Amino acid sequence: MSTAVTDIPLAPPRVPTGRRRRVSAWQTAVVALTLLLALPVLVVLGYLFNPSAEVWAHLANTVLADYVRNSLLLMAGVAVGVLTLGVSTAWLTSTCEFPGRRLFEWALLLPMAIPAYIIAYTYTGMLDFAGPVQSQLRAWFGWSYGDYWFPEVRSLGGAVVMLSLVLYPYVYLLSRAAFLEQSVCVLDVSRTLGAGPWRSFFTVALPLARPAIVTGLTLALMETLADYGTVQYFGVSTFTTGIFRTWFGLGDSAAAAQLAALLMLFVFALILLERWSRRQARYHHTSNRYKALPRYRLQGWRRAGAVLACSLPIVFGFLLPGAQLLQWTLATAGRMVDAEFVELTLNTLMVAGMASLLVLVLALFMAYGRRLHPARSTAFAVRVAAMGYAVPGAVIAVGVMLPFAWLDNTLDGWLRAQFGISTGLLLSGTLAALIFAYAVRFLAVSLNAVEAGLGRIRSSMDDAARSLGLSPGQVLWRVHAPLMRGTLLTALLLVFVDVLKELPATLILRPFNFNTLAVRTFELASDERLADASSAALAIVLAGILPVILLSRSISRSRPGHHHAA
Amino acid sequence: MRAVSFQRLALALLLAVLAQPGAAASEVNLYSSRQEKLIKPLLEEFTKKTGIKVNLVTGKDDAIIKRLETEAANSPADVLFTADAGRLHRAQALGLLQPIQSQSLEEAVPAAYRDPSGHWFGLSLRARPIMYVKDKVDPATLSTYEALAEPQWKGRICIRSSDNIYNQSLVASMIATQGVEKTEEWARGFVANFARRPTGGDRDQIKAAAAGQCDIAIANTYYLAGMLNSEDAAEREAAERLAVFWPNQNGRGTHVNVSGAGVTRSAKNKDNAVRLLEFLASDEAQRWYAEVNHEYPVKPGVAWSDTLKAWGEFKADSVNVAKLGERNADAVRLMDRAGWK
Numbered sequence: 048m049s050t051a052v053t054d055i056p057l058a059p060p061r062v063p064t065g066r067r068r069r070v071s072a073w074q075t076a077v078v079a080l081t082l083l084l085a086l087p088v089l090v091v092l093g094y095l096f097n098p099s100a101e102v103w104a105h106l107a108n109t110v111l112a113d114y115v116r117n118s119l120l121l122m123a124g125v126a127v128g129v130l131t132l133g134v135s136t137a138w139l140t141s142t143c144e145f146p147g148r149r150l151f152e153w154a155l156l157l158p159m160a161i162p163a164y165i166i167a168y169t170y171t172g173m174l175d176f177a178g179p180v181q182s183q184l185r186a187w188f189g190w191s192y193g194d195y196w197f198p199e200v201r202s203l204g205g206a207v208v209m210l211s212l213v214l215y216p217y218v219y220l221l222s223r224a225a226f227l228e229q230s231v232c233v234l235d236v237s238r239t240l241g242a243g244p245w246r247s248f249f250t251v252a253l254p255l256a257r258p259a260i261v262t263g264l265t266l267a268l269m270e271t272l273a274d275y276g277t278v279q280y281f282g283v284s285t286f287t288t289g290i291f292r293t294w295f296g297l298g299d300s301a302a303a304a305q306l307a308a309l310l311m312l313f314v315f316a317l318i319l320l321e322r323w324s325r326r327q328a329r330y331h332h333t334s335n336r337y338k339a340l341p342r343y344r345l346q347g348w349r350r351a352g353a354v355l356a357c358s359l360p361i362v363f364g365f366l367l368p369g370a371q372l373l374q375w376t377l378a379t380a381g382r383m384v385d386a387e388f389v390e391l392t393l394n395t396l397m398v399a400g401m402a403s404l405l406v407l408v409l410a411l412f413m414a415y416g417r418r419l420h421p422a423r424s425t426a427f428a429v430r431v432a433a434m435g436y437a438v439p440g441a442v443i444a445v446g447v448m449l450p451f452a453w454l455d456n457t458l459d460g461w462l463r464a465q466f467g468i469s470t471g472l473l474l475s476g477t478l479a480a481l482i483f484a485y486a487v488r489f490l491a492v493s494l495n496a497v498e499a500g501l502g503r504i505r506s507s508m509d510d511a512a513r514s515l516g517l518s519p520g521q522v523l524w525r526v527h528a529p530l531m532r533g534t535l536l537t538a539l540l541l542v543f544v545d546v547l548k549e550l551p552a553t554l555i556l557r558p559f560n561f562n563t564l565a566v567r568t569f570e571l572a573s574d575e576r577l578a579d580a581s582s583a584a585l586a587i588v589l590a591g592i593l594p595v596i597l598l599s600r601s602i603s604r605s606r607p608g609h610h611h612a613a
Numbered sequence: 614m615r616a617v618s619f620q621r622l623a624l625a626l627l628l629a630v631l632a633q634p635g636a637a638a639s640e641v642n643l644y645s646s647r648q649e650k651l652i653k654p655l656l657e658e659f660t661k662k663t664g665i666k667v668n669l670v671t672g673k674d675d676a677i678i679k680r681l682e683t684e685a686a687n688s689p690a691d692v693l694f695t696a697d698a699g700r701l702h703r704a705q706a707l708g709l710l711q712p713i714q715s716q717s718l719e720e721a722v723p724a725a726y727r728d729p730s731g732h733w734f735g736l737s738l739r740a741r742p743i744m745y746v747k748d749k750v751d752p753a754t755l756s757t758y759e760a761l762a763e764p765q766w767k768g769r770i771c772i773r774s775s776d777n778i779y780n781q782s783l784v785a786s787m788i789a790t791q792g793v794e795k796t797e798e799w800a801r802g803f804v805a806n807f808a809r810r811p812t813g814g815d816r817d818q819i820k821a822a823a824a825g826q827c828d829i830a831i832a833n834t835y836y837l838a839g840m841l842n843s844e845d846a847a848e849r850e851a852a853e854r855l856a857v858f859w860p861n862q863n864g865r866g867t868h869v870n871v872s873g874a875g876v877t878r879s880a881k882n883k884d885n886a887v888r889l890l891e892f893l894a895s896d897e898a899q900r901w902y903a904e905v906n907h908e909y910p911v912k913p914g915v916a917w918s919d920t921l922k923a924w925g926e927f928k929a930d931s932v933n934v935a936k937l938g939e940r941n942a943d944a945v946r947l948m949d950r951a952g953w954k
Contacts, residue, residue, distance in 0.1 A: 109949040171813065177820035177851065191825050201812035282774050282812035282954055292776055295675040297942045298703065378844070445679060452683040459687055472687045476670075476680075555676040559642060559668035559689070562649065570648040570671065575816040575836060578845065 073519060074425060077416030080409065081428035087446025087487050088311070088434050094304030102302040106293070114289040114306075118313070120203055121210070121278070121285060122268050128211025129267045132360050133218025134260060138248060139357060141226040144342035145350045151357040153599035158364030159216035160591030162548040164276025165568065165584045167209045168577050169368040171280070172375075174200045201281040209281075210271050212364035217270075218263035220537065220598070221499065225259035226252060228503060244343050258502065262495045265321045269437035269491065272313060275551065276569075286310045287439050300445075307442045314437035318430055369588065375581035383582040388567075392586055395563040398478065399546035399590075402485035403493075406542045407535065409486060410493035414501050415523050418509070429494070436491035440484075440551035447484045447556060451475045481556045488552060489545050493538040500534030501527065540594040547591050564590070640666040641885035644681060645694035646674040647872055652694070655901055659892045665885050674700040674778075681709050681877060691880040692889055693733075696872045697778055698726075699785070701733040702938030710875040713887055721894035721912045725933050726871050735871030735934065736893050737902040738909035740927070741783055742867050743858045744830045744837060746822050757861045758787065758868070761829070762802030770803070771818040771827035774811040775948035779833060782870045784948060785940035789932050790865055793943060800951035811954050816840060823851035830855065838907030838920045859927035866928040870937060871911065 139145070140152045158166075174180050174197075181197055184190065199205065237247045253260075275287045286306060294303030345353050376383075413432070417425050435443055455472045462468045474480050504527060512522045528535065550565045557566070564583045571580035645652060649671050656667040672680070674695050681688050681704065693710065695701050704710050705728060712731040719727075726735030743755055754765070761770060773780065787796045808827035815832035819840060822830040840852035859867045874893065876886045892898055899910035904918045 105946055105949070109946075171817075175813075175817070175820070176826050177817075177824035182824065202810075279776065280813070282810060284954065288776060292945065295673075295778075297945050298675075299942075300679075441673075441676060444676070448680060448683050452685065456685055456687055472684060472689065475684055475687075476689060551676075554672045555680060557670060559670050561670075566671075567649075570650065573814075574648060574651070575814040576839075 071420075073416055074420045074422070077413055077420075077425055078428050081413065081432040084409070084432040084435070084487050084490060085428070086450055087443050087484070088431065088438060090446040090449050091304050091438070091442055092308050092311070094301050095308050102293070102297060102299050103305070106289070106302070106306075110284060110289065113284050114286050117203060117278075117283055118272065118285045118310075121206060121283070122271055122313075124204070124207030125210045125214060125271045126264060126268060128207060129215040129218045130260070130264060132211060132215035133263060134222050134253075136215075136357050136360060137219045137223035137226055138252070139353050141223050142244075142248075142252070142342055143345050143353055145345045145353040147354060147357070151361070153596050154361050154365075155219055155357060156216045156595045156599050157361060157592060158213050159220075159544060160588045160595055161213050161365065161368060162276070162550075162565070162584075162587060163210055163213050163270075163274055164280065164550075164572075165372070165587070166213055166364070166368045167206075167277045167280050168572055168580075168584075169371040170205070170209065171200050172577055173367070173371060174198075203281075203283050206278055206281050206283050209277055210267075210274060212360065214267040214270055215360060215364070217266045217541075218260060220541075221259040221263035221266075221496070222256050224533070224537070225256035225499075259499055261321050262499050265317055266436070266492060266495060268317055269314060272310060272437045273439050275439055275441070286313075290439060290442065304442070307438060311434055311438065314434055317437075318434075369585075372581045372585045372588065375578040376585050379578050380582050383579055388582065388586075391562050391564055391567055391583070392590065394561060395547060395565070395587075396590060398482065398485075398563065399543045401478075402482050402489070402546045403539050403542040405482060406486050406489055406493045407497075407539045410490060410497045410538060411523070411528075411535070413490075414494055414497040415519070415527070417498070418501055418506075419519055432487075433491035433494050435487040436489065438488070440488055440549060440553075441555060443484055443488050444552040444555035447480060447487065447552075448475065451480050451483075476556075476558050478558055478561070481553065481558070484552045484556055485542075485546050485549065488549065489542045492541045492545060496534055496538040496541060497531070500531040500538075504530055537598055540598045543594050544591045547587055639664060639882075639885065640668060641691050641882045641889050642668045642689045643670070643692045643694060643889070644677045644690040644877075645669060645671045646677050646696050646700070647671070647694050651906060654905070655893065655898050658897070658901075659889060662892070663885075663888060665888065667889070678704050678707070678709065681879075682707055684879070686879050688877065688879040689881070690877050691882045691886040692874055693877055694872070694874040697782060697870050697937070698733075698735065698873060698934035699778070699782060699870075699938030699941045701728070701873050701875055702935045704875065705732045706938075709878055711878045711880065711883075713876050713883075713890075715887055715891060717891050718894055721899075723911065723913065725931055726873070726911050728875070728935060733873050733875030734890060734894065735873040735911045737872045737899075737906070738869050738911055738929065739779075739872065740834050740867055740869045740909060740929065741779055741831065742834065742927070743860050744819060744822065744832055744855045745858055746828050746854055747856050748854070749828045752856070752858050755858045755860065757864065758783070759799055759861075761806065762799045764802075764806075766806040766829065768806065768808050769828040770806045770831070771808050771821045771829065772811055772831040773814055773818060775945070775953040777814075779815070779870070780831075780948070780953075781941050781944045782937045783831075783868050784944035785937045786868050786930055786932060788940045788943055788947070789936040793947060797947050797951060800947060800953060804951050804953045819855060820848075820851050823854040834909075834921075834924065835907040838918070841920055842907070857924045859925075861930070862928050865932065866930040869909075869929040869934075871934050872908070 136151070136155050140148055140155065172178055184195070184197070188195070237251045242250065273287065275291065278285045279288050279291070286309070290303045290306045290310070293306055294300050413429050417429055451474045452472070455475050458473065459470050462470055508526060509522055512526045517525065548565055550569050553563055553566055554569070557563070564587045567583040568580045568587065571583070643656070649669065653669070656669065659665065660667055674697065677693070677695070678700060681690055681693060684690075693701070693704055695704070701710075710732040714731060718734050722734045726738070727733065743758070743761070745752065745755065775781065784796060784800065787799065809821070815836040818830035818832050819837055821827055834857065837852055837855065837857065840848045843849050843852075861867055874890055876883060876890070880886050894912060896912070896915055899912045899915040902908045903910045903915060903921060907918055907920055909917070909921065
């Protein structure tokens with residue numbers, strides 16, 4: 048009978064002495080790459096050495112306390128929201144049997160295709176004082192303003208709900224993958240020992256899935272911290288809105304960068320938390336024997352409860368806002384959808400495809416580098432490079448723009464002086480610069496997924512493969528990559544969907560005559576033409592759905608012991 | 614094997630990036646914080662007339678300016694187009710614009726709406742008056758922006774967040790005429806009269822007033838005009854419940870800002886850039902602003918849309934719009950202190 052082993056610290060893979068040189072070349076490459084990717088973040092941090100005490104005094108006296116409080120409350124609220132929605136639905140769909148389970152399995156991912164700012168627009172349109180719901184209530188009951196209480200959508204609480212609705216899929220996705228990859232035998236053992244579903248969940252499955260759950264949570268919280276569109280529209284002052292206000296309104300880029308640096312401290316704390324949670328215990332499955340897990344067949348109120356728990360996030364996170372978008376689109380599509388619109392869509396798909404591939408390759412390279420060399424320096428470099436995820440896109444964009452323009456202008460100046468040739472701007476204002484910015488911004492998404500995937504492969508595999516004469520690179524391609532096919536696809540698609548939705552960096556860095564769906568949506572929405580913006584918004588959602596469905600299917604298939612006929 | 618196909622695909626895509634099409638012979642490059650939909654038809658008209666191709670990047674004002682600044686002398690941009698004068702002023706202060714001499718521009722654009730030395734020119738006006746709910750407010754009780762701080766307006770005013778440039782410019786214009794201290798005192802009283810915490814955009818303020826949440830909304834006129842001419846019956850109905858009141862007519866005039874453009878210092882197609890600006894100030898382009906966007910043309914004598922005509926003539930604040938840029942940071946701080954969220 049096989050068992051799962053926990054709490055056994057594993058030694059790093061032993062390296063045969065003859066190969067030491069190659070490994071350190073790998074390590075050097077990882078550090079160099081991380082430095083390059085960390086450059087934009089470092090440029091922003093560099094502003095810390097250029098203090099503007101007077102602006103800080105103003106911020107501290109007036110709005111800073113608000114920024115800190117609101118950001119913390121927002122994070123706490125979103126954490127509760129995404130954990131509740133994500134873990135419960137992941138557990139239900141992966142271990143229980145109830146009507147519609149197959150449908151819920153993939154449909155629960157759908158809200159991920161909707162950008163937070165778009166869901167915010169739609170709910171405001173529906174639930175605002177002047178919107179159809181409240182107007183109808185007033186018409187029915189003859190109320191007028193002040194006669195009744197109705198929750199205010201545009202508030203901190205509203206922002207928590209909006210962000211939770213679109214971010215819980217991160218937790219769902221990763222915890223479900225973890226539940227599915229759990230050796231069936233572990234759950235079997237817990238059942239034969241007489242543990243009921245609840246007890247199995249809390250004492251066996253949940254602790255085993257903890258690293259994956261925390262990873263999902265970290266992603267959701269980083270996304271929350273970087274969110275600008277939603278909180279700005281709701282009038283909730285957070286760090287992100289503060290950065291923009293200080294930069295644009297006060298015209299003080301140094302103080303804005305310092306706020307951004309402070310924001311990064313939050314992120315650092317989050318990352319430490321995640322590391323700490325992983326270090327507590329290492330979880331590996333030693334068993335490679337799987338069989339199909341008999342699901343808990345839910346009956347009566349439990350069954351109804353499961354259906355309800357899985358429907359609510361889909362209804363509120365996807366169907367309702369989707370229906371609103373569709374209604375607006377039907378009214379305006381005739382005007383808004385033309386040849387140019389098709390071009391926008393193709394641009395968006397192309398740039399998202401390129402960026403997600405690049406990011407996957409980078410993440411794989413770096414995660415494996417860390418596995419080969421679990422040195423502190425590598426780990427730290429990789430962490431810093433991944434911090435871009437929590438930094439607002441506009442800040443990243445400036446961090447990318449400054450070094451690129453410097454490089455271009457220096458090269459141009461030098462060539463002019465030496466040879467009388469002018470190269471102009473080689474990198475600035477090209478798609479390459481934009482894709483680099485995406486890599487900086489979304490590396491963490493890919494990296495977290497890849498690391499979690501690699502972490503589930505026992506290091507004895509590496510040892511075995513290496514002792515059979517494979518080089519580290521061959522181990523990665525011939526052993527790990529096939530084992531983690533599902534994980535790699537997950538990483539690829541997560542970034543793809545993120546790039547589809549990305550706005551601020553795209554807005555700042557894109558080349559001439561190049562627009563994306565997100566840019567179009569934003570431009571119209573910021574002109575307060577929500578209905579006109581809806582075709583582009585709906586296209587983002589639709590373009591995001593296909594990868595999301597693929598993703599879900601691949602996870603189901605990746606389950607050990609899963610019957611392919613199912 | 615999977616890995617190989619990834620690599621091939623990545624390589625192919627990289628080549629696709631590097632193989633960008635070369636520059637056309639006669640073109641002009643535009644960095645704009647005016648949205649594509651709001652200028653593209655004009656740019657297409659320009660290309661049709663002159664054969665000059667217009668390349669466009671849009672973005673937020675400050676980000677676009679930052680891009681211009683970092684790209685410095687090698688920037689491909691020939692023209693900077695922004696949605697408010699404050700930003701043009703900032704670009705000028707950073708040395709990103711160059712002065713141009715053009716008789717037709719000087720004739721078309723009144724002195725208050727352009728830089729005296731020719732670094733930039735206003736191209737359309739955006740007015741920010743008081744809008745009131747017709748059946749709840751007697752316009753005789755309205756007079757100035759300043760009077761909205763009086764206690765009789767307690768809980769009756771809707772306005773968006775102070776993050777917004779329109780509000781920053783409005784407060785900057787008050788600072789420019791009456792100083793920080795008086796303006797701050799006004800802001801405290803004004804904020805105390807808000808019907809709700811500032812949320813949403815200008816249209817949202819108009820809708821909230823129409824639905825009964827407040828009696829007065831402060832918003833730019835083209836939003837109200839857009840709603841009045843909307844395809845959506847509910848929007849039209851909401852907008853029709855409000856009327857425009859032009860404040861400060863006996864004093865400095867109603868607050869206005871401009872959208873405008875200047876030729877960049879790095880311009881490699883300077884002649885084309887000047888031609889584009891001259892085209893944007895021509896009767897034809899100015900009429901387009903007034904009829905399609907419902908903005909006020911800068912050029913005197915250009916016909917207005919029926920919606921604009923219905924609101925009547927008004928006296929606009931005569932302070933040079935460049936002042937708004939100079940006072941912007943002061944305005945933001947003041948609003949922070951006054952608790953204007």
